[in-house]
Amino acid sequence: xxxxxxxxxxxxxxxxxxxxxxxxxxxxxxxxxxxxxxxxxxxxxxxxxxxxxxxxxxxxxxxxxxxxxxxxxxxxxxxxxxxxxxxxxxxxxxxxxxxxxxxxxxxxxxxxxxxxxxxxxxxxxxxxxxxxxxxxxxxxxxxxxxxxxxxxxxxxxxxxxxxxxxxxxxxxxxxxxxxxxxxxxxxxxxxxxxxxxxxxxxxxxxxxxxxxxxxxxxxxxxxxxxxxxxxxxxxxx
Numbered sequence: 360x361x362x363x364x365x366x367x368x369x370x371x372x373x374x375x376x377x378x379x380x381x382x383x384x385x386x387x388x389x390x391x392x393x394x395x396x397x398x399x400x401x402x403x404x405x406x407x408x409x410x411x412x413x414x415x416x417x418x419x420x421x422x423x424x425x426x427x428x429x430x431x432x433x434x435x436x437x438x439x440x441x442x443x444x445x446x447x448x449x450x451x452x453x454x455x456x457x458x459x460x461x462x463x464x465x466x467x468x469x470x471x472x473x474x475x476x477x478x479x480x481x482x483x484x485x486x487x488x489x490x491x492x493x494x495x496x497x498x499x500x501x502x503x504x505x506x507x508x509x510x511x512x513x514x515x516x517x518x519x520x521x522x523x524x525x526x527x528x529x530x531x532x533x534x535x536x537x538x539x540x541x542x543x544x545x546x547x548x549x550x551x552x553x554x555x556x557x558x559x560x561x562x563x564x565x566x567x568x569x570x571x572x573x574x575x576x577x578x579x580x581x582x583x584x585x586x587x588x589x590x591x592x593x594x595x596x
Contacts, residue, residue: 360388360429360449365458373442374470380429380436382451389451389550392425393417394464395444401461404446410455414508414551415578423508425558426550436560439473442466476500476559480548480571482509485586487571493594495566500559501548507577508551513569513592515544522568522591529572529584544569546594551575566594 362385369376382388395404396419404420417423425438429451442464448457477497481488484505493499501511516522521540528537546564549556573588 360390360451360458361385362388362449362452363458365390365447365449365460367447367460367462371462371464372467372470373440373464374467375437375439375473376471377435377437378425378427379433380427381433382429382431385451386431387451388429388431388449390425390427390429391423391448391450391550392438392440393421393446393448394424394441395421395446397443399444401444401446401459413576413578418508418553422553422555423551424553424556426510426552426556427558427560428547428550436558437473438556438558439470440464473500473557473559474498480511482511482549482573482588484509485573485583485588487511487573487588487590491590491592493562493592495562495564495594495596497562498559499548499562500557501552502557503549503552503554506554508553508575509549509573509583509588510551510575511548511571512574513546513548513564513571513594515542515565516540516568516570516591517542519568519591519593522570525570526589526591529570529582529589530587532582532585534582541570542567562594564594566596568593 479500
């Protein structure tokens with residue numbers, strides 16, 4: 360990824376894969392992989408999705424199976440890919456049109472399995488499941504078992520009491536008040552991904568308390584945090 364183009368190479372077969380992202384000429388890339396539904400072309404999907412900011416618009420055409428932040432240089436994360444036709448986007452600049460390329464994943468004779476994770480954080484409609492204590496520098500898996508597109512992020516808070524106060528503010532829609540109480544610490548396990556997506560990486564953040572959240576909007580305009588997609592968790596060494 361170099362802000363203008365994105366290329367995909369490697370052994371393009373189904374099963375568990377390690378996605379190594381190489382980013383040049385931009386501070387932060389956002390590699391996004393979309394598996395097209397059978398019989399759907401990239402042109403049909405692009406025309407149907409248009410420039411809508413709602414990632415759920417992809418659902419009639421395919422699934423967002425991988426979506427991560429990739430800082431300048433080389434970084435990696437793991438996922439599992441099914442056979443099919445795909446396109447890859449770099450949505451790091453936040454403004455369409457995004458650089459894209461198409462590729463095909465073929466059926467492996469013996470698909471690899473993802474290595475075990477130390478913990479799994481699961482998004483559903485509308486909550487999170489999984490342990491509320493995570494160990495830093497361990498592999499954490501993110502999955503979306505909800506039918507809507509979800510993301511899994513963590514925003515640092517000074518302590519548990521402040522975290523509970525922030526949760527009350529976010530549930531009430533008072534985002535600005537909540538943000539003033541947060542710390543700069545954060546982590547991101549998955550950007551918006553579709554139902555069934557799974558990806559995992561090594562958690563690399565500061566130990567402390569976090570609000571695990573999905574800061575997306577539903578189709579009726581409400582924030583998913585107002586519907587319960589937030590909880591207090593702790594990261595320890």
